[in-house]
Amino acid sequence: VDNRWQDRLNYIRGVRSHEGEGSTDFRKRSSLLGDFLASQPAVVQRPQYLELFSNRLEDNKQYTDFIDTTKNRAGRIYIGGNDGMLHGFDTTDGKETFAFIPTAVFPNLNKLTGKNYTHHYYVDGSPEVADVYDSVAGVWKTILVGTLRAGGKGLFALDVTNPEEVKLLWEFDEFNYTSNQ
Numbered sequence: 001v002d003n004r005w006q007d008r009l010n011y012i013r014g015v016r017s018h019e020g021e022g023s024t025d026f027r028k029r030s031s032l033l034g035d036f037l038a039s040q041p042a043v044v045q046r047p048q049y050l051e052l053f054s055n056r057l058e059d060n061k062q063y064t065d066f067i068d069t070t071k072n073r074a075g076r077i078y079i080g081g082n083d084g085m086l087h088g089f090d091t092t093d094g095k096e097t098f099a100f101i102p103t104a105v106f107p108n109l110n111k112l113t114g115k116n117y118t119h120h121y122y123v124d125g126s127p128e129v130a131d132v133y134d135s136v137a138g139v140w141k142t143i144l145v146g147t148l149r150a151g152g153k154g155l156f157a158l159d160v161t162n163p164e165e166v167k168l169l170w171e172f173d174e175f176n177y178t179s180n181q
Helices: 005-012 051-058 062-070 103-113
Strands: 042-044 076-080 086-090 096-100 128-134 139-147 154-159 167-173 177-179
Touching: 005 103, 042 128, 042 139, 051 062, 051 128, 062 128, 062 139, 076 096, 076 139, 103 154, 103 167
Parallel strands: none
Antiparallel strands: 042 076, 076 086, 086 096, 128 139, 139 154, 154 167, 167 177
């Protein structure tokens, strides 16, 4: 415990002011992003399914509404990184627009700043994305499910229907289940 939690948090957020060779500095990074060793990217832009089939499957016209509301949504590329985050990048300019840190990786985040750091897996799993019908709300949503893979025992789901307002739905780790429903 060194009471430098704010500096460590800023480091994880990409602030480089405490990187260096001094005794109070953190590990110098070659890049702000961690590696994407095993995670494969998932692209989200347009609805994924056939309109008539999806409407018939749920016996309503909700997929038609979903197509209308998401036809112009901004595209995103989601990928898990061994810097502790699932990242979201804009498909038009490549800029990062979103990052999510699963609760299960919190205990190991401090390792990222250590000068004696050796590679550690964090959010190493490939995200899976699907359009899902929410029968309670009566609407279709685009849901992303991610894992830590070699980074630990963790599973999470995000509602990425609106890329400007990504919502955590739930998380599992080896000890807990958390739901935002």
